Amino acid sequence: MQQPRDTALAGIKVLDLSRVLAGPWCTQILADLGADVVKIERPGSGDDTRHWGPPFLQTADGAATSQASYFTACNRNKRSVTLDMSRPEGQALLRRIAAEVDVVVENFKVGGLARYGLDYDSLKAANPRLIYCSVTGFGQSGPYAERAGYDLMVQALSGLMSVTGHADGEPGGGPLRVGVAVIDIFTGLYASNAILAALHARAHTGEGQYIDTALLDVGMAVLANQAAGFLATGDSPMRAGNSHPSLAPYQNFATRDGQVLLAIGNDGQFSRFCGVIDRPEWALDERFATNTARVHHRSALLALMQPVLRERSSAEWIALLHDKAVPCGPINTIAQAFDDPQVRARGLRVELPRDAGDGIAQIDTVASPLRLSRTPIRYHGAPPALGQHTDEVLREWGLSEREIETLRASGCV
The missing domain is CATH 3.30.1540.10 (formyl-coa transferase, domain 3)
Structure with a gap:
């Protein structure tokens, strides 16, 4: 897949070790901006969200597949490589590649990659320019650091659900989650911003850095005016349905x-x-x-x-x-929103052709909201099939056909 040359992040290489939503949302933003994002997935199964259905993708003739549409929300413009990082040969290959990339994004549990020699301290020794972004539920420190974190848990823990929904005394009253995984999405946005800032800093210092991104930190930050109101008064705001706490009507x-x-x-x-x-x-x-x-x-x-x-x-x-x-x-x-004339005029539905040999000829995604006049977003790749680019990328990484076949025979790729 040819990477666009007229994009903001042309020439930036990203090794994506993340899965589900927050990390992939971050790396999709980087990919949309022109970075070459290589997504590493488990052989045979891949990213968890490939199986989070229904709904599922359909082939060109309308037949159902086992590929969940959830995955397509946050993985366009990337290349998929299947590689078993639990194997020593897989770990060695990833360390070899990490020595040459600009950015690594991962969302394993705290310390989870250290046993593979894929943690920041291990990788920066060979690549001091590396920008390494960890995405976890609760961050690298504190009493909850070892816990797994999920969007719904953080919506509840941060207080977001306490201000979402109708008041207890009203019909249907009680705390509600937001209709999309907003904490994951905001975390991806914050992580991508931090990576862009680190790339800018590296341009001046020549040195990379470590980025610690936590869903809980983001969940507290995006409380915005609701948190500001509490900090100003000491009073916790409560649910008010669709009305605004500070505006009327x-x-x-x-x-x-x-x-x-x-x-x-x-x-x-x-x-x-x-x-x-x-x-x-x-x-x-x-x-x-x-x-x-x-x-x-x-x-x-x-x-x-x-x-x-x-x-x-x-x-x-x-x-x-x-x-x-x-x-x-x-x-x-x-x-109705997708049929709205303004939505159609802005081109917010993007049709991406895919030729992965699985019968899926096209995947539709939502356009990036980033509109840059000189270095525009380019849609050069549909969300990939599992392992669609494995051989292509391994060749770029310098492996011979014999080495690729040996890895494939062993089940490592």
Whole structure:
């Protein structure tokens, strides 16, 4: 697979020893930016997410496969190599390659790679320019360091679930996880940012460094305004459904035929909203004249608003309020979101051809949100089949055909 030359990370080589979501999300970002990412997978089984289905991929003629679509979310633009790192010959080969790459990303348990001689201290001796990023549940230090960490556990432990969902006294009340594994995804984002910063620092110092990335650290960081509120007051914020703790009205409302989302973020927008619905006196009412007042009198405001919003259809409200610069929009299904004209105009569905001999001719993925004018994202490879590039990469690493065949015969690749 030919790597693009006009990308931001052209020439950067990444050895990806990670699996599941946080690490692969990080390395997919690097791959999208042009790095040559080689993903190491277990022979015969590969990344766990290859089997996390349903749903599963389909062949060109519509037949089901055993390849889960989950894997495709975070592994495009990479090359897959199957290699058994539990074998001495596999370890030796990885150490040989790590001496020549720019970045290693791994998400094994703390100390898990030291027994293979694949930890940072072992590898930096041969490659002092190496940037080595570890992704764990709880970091390299502290009483939980040895524990395995998962997105759901961290959503609960960090307090994120305590502010997600309806209040206990409401129908369906109770803590909820976010609908996607946001801690894993944010961890991948933070890890890729740290790697880019380390590459920049290396350009000035000539030296690599170690990056300790933890799901728990990220989970606490992305509490954002909710954490800031607690630190300022000592009070733990609680679940409030779809309403915003600091803004009002900023939530979903029932309409004549469904639901709409109102996101009024300032007093000017609220005043325009009141004019549209022919209730200008609300904007002058001391209970509602300012955002802070509206938050304090949220229940009274909602009691007035809800009957009015039910008078028109969702489409009518969206058209009417959009024309008056009042943020209002639909609550889409994912299918509706992909069919949205703005989503289609931005090209957010990317169709990637794949020729891996398994009958899957194309895999669709979601476009990278990174839009660089001079060094754009290039989509040069669909999420690979297991071991699709093993021979190709091993040859690039300098192995002869006889050496490759010996490794294959032994089950190492």
